[in-house]
Amino acid sequence: MTTPATRPEKVDAVIIGAGASGAAAAKVLTEGGMRVVALEKGPWRTKESFGGDELANVNRYNLWPDPLLNPRTSRRDTDSDAEVDLFCPVPQMVGGGTVHWQGWLPRFTENDFRLRSIAGELAGTTLADWPITYAELEPYYDKVEWAFGVSGQAGANSFESFRSRGYPCPPMPQSRYAEKFHFGCEELGWNSFPTPQAALSQPFNGRPATVISAFAQQHGDPSGTRSSALNVFIPDAVATGRYDLRADCYVRELTVDSQGRIKSAVYEDSEGRLVEQEADVFVLACGAVETARLMLLSSSARFPNGLANGSDLVGRNVTFHEYSASVGTFEDPINAWAGGGYVSASSFQFYEHDESRGFVSGGHIAAAGVGIPLPINWGLPGRPTWGAEAKQNDRDHFSHSMAVAMVLHDMPQHDNRVDLDPEVKDAWGLPVARITLQTHQNDIDQGRFLVDRCGEILDAAGAKQVDRVYAEQVTGNCSHQHGTARMGDDPALSVLDRNCRAHEIDNLFVVDGSPFPTATGANPTLTIMANAWRVSDHILSKRAS
Known part of the structure; x- marks a missing residue:
């Protein structure tokens, strides 16, 4: 030293x-x-x-680590070569x-x-x-x-465990996409509830109510009310x-x-x-x-x-979890960009372990807006991402699309690990983190099941088209570690x-x-x-x- x-x-x-x-x-x-x-x-x-810096907000998520200064590497297993990336950045x-x-x-x-104790041993985990x-x-x-x-509503989630008291603020006002989610769940006979949010639906403890902005996720809060x-x-x-x-x-x-x-x-x-x-x-x-x-x-x-x-x-x-979703397109405008995810709705209907499903555990399902800055429908198979066709795609779908997403409960495995990369160093000359991550079959089975349930909610809510986007591996796309x-x-x-x-x-x-x-x-x-x-x-x- x-x-x-x-x-x-x-x-x-x-x-x-x-x-x-x-x-x-x-x-x-x-x-x-x-x-x-x-x-x-x-x-x-x-x-x-x-x-104020639209270029930084729209063209680059400017809060993420600089990949040139703070890279990571990742690989599928110990027999694969590690690639430089920003796996699961925070x-x-x-x-x-x-x-x-x-x-x-x-x-x-x-x-x-x-x-x-509930699920028993799961081979390979x-x-x-x-x-x-x-x-x-x-x-x-x-x-x-x-x-x-x-902001939340105690007791609305019928699967929640006991609470010593309720939430300090009532739920955030309901958005069009949360309304669709609740309607779809009701049609299916499934419980849904306002997502508890780190946002103030009313003044609290000397702070004003949160300014609801489309630029929420991935961006800092210029109002300071979040x-x-x-x-x-x-x-x-x-x-x-x-x-x-x-x-x-x-x-x-x-x-x-x-x-x-x-x-x-x-x-x-x-x-x-x-x-x-x-x-x-x-x-x-x-x-x-x-x-x-x-x-x-x-x-x-x-x-x-x-x-x-x-x-x-x-x-x-x-x-690392994994977000995956079904995306629905509706005839009527949903304006799912409004609120930037502040005004969501959730379900724990398929959260707890159920042996009859053939896999261990379950996950949180929630309504999600269209992505900011890029529309969520841009990522769907067959959708154009450039030129006049992309512009027409926006006109047809941007204000009419929403996602219902799930949080994958990926299983711990001994060989899934973080260690020091023997070759790649950061800007300070120290070895970077190398992530070795192989997706377990339980993760894939659970993910497909939950994405199908997301799609059923959209179908029941009246979507004219539903695209199911399955995760075949854990990519670290939700910053959970x-x-x-x-x-x-x-x-x-x-x-x-x-x-x-x-x-x-x-x-x-x-x-x-x-x-x-x-x-x-x-x-x-x-x-x-x-x-x-x-x-x-x-x-x-x-x-x-």
Whole structure:
């Protein structure tokens, strides 16, 4: 290691990452009295920086990592060559993925935490129960929902698990495409409900109602009214006076002391200077891919295979979800571009495991708008993408099309993993993350089943044409990452304990999606933030004892 230029004063905790999980941990730890330094690789942008640049918004999703500076590689299996790409990218900036999200925040169900017990063994997978229960996490679901002012309707989802109280805000106003979704489900006799959203349907906690914009997903919020880690948790932490958030800082490694505990984070600041920051506790919140990468990069004589990796499980069992959909075209205009996904509708009708279907588990189904900036019907087979024919296609379909999409619950597998690419390096000269991912037959079967149900909703809603788009492999298209440092009670089968502390390092915690033993079939960010809050409460309780 090159000798650092500076060594700032030691603090109580260092959090690496200032996205959903890192910001949640920062809020809880600083409000609990701890002095926290947060190291975020990306910039700290304000709402004013998100508007006005049409070229960046329309021609390039300008929140994504730069593929020249921050590439990844991926391959189908260990016998395939890895290709350079941006597999499952997440914005690297203060606020992380919550800066670009639609903000769908469904809770997991009680059975999500015990799927192995319910479904049994599935050959070729490492399906496992969680070491915690829904009941343990429920108070933290409630805390996050009320901090964010989530808009939803308690009890509308007939498959939801128990709640300690309702949502702080009523559902967002209903869109034309949500109306079609509800009608289709009603015709089929299936339950549907307003999607819980990280958006304010009315003023809440001193913030105005959310401005509903077509440019929601993939884009920052120039109004500052969307609920996100950037707009809620970061200001809460800053207000304590105990939060030192350092943006544009690239952590190269974590060092260990003679006792095998984490001693410091070594990083390059925005000026390219090498800095070593010491702390009592270290919290990783980089996202499941980059957390595994940092642990593997931080090898030493004590941990030759990477931090806390004596079990060779760091990076393994990675899961990514997959969005796939059926697209319907209607005679009447739906204007599915309006609202940008803020005003959605959902169903858990096929969420729980049902052995009679012939596969394990199920997934969340929801109404989705047409994609912004590109119309969703452009991606359908046989549809023109350029020239006069593409323009006519827009006239015929753009305001008349909508999607019903599903969240695939892909199965964890031992050989699906994140490791260090032996050849490709990033702009800082460090090995990039290499993803090895082979799709299990259960994923394909489950995906086809759910896409067919999506199509049935559109048929029942009166669509004149329905195109079913099946996923034949997991591509990482929805920015959901889990499982690379799974939690469990047995150190031989897990990296972290039930409180997300590394089995082998007593001052190292992980609070992003890495601890998840399974991906479940729902958007994970609410659970990630709730778990980060739970883990942070545990850190505070141990500090006080």
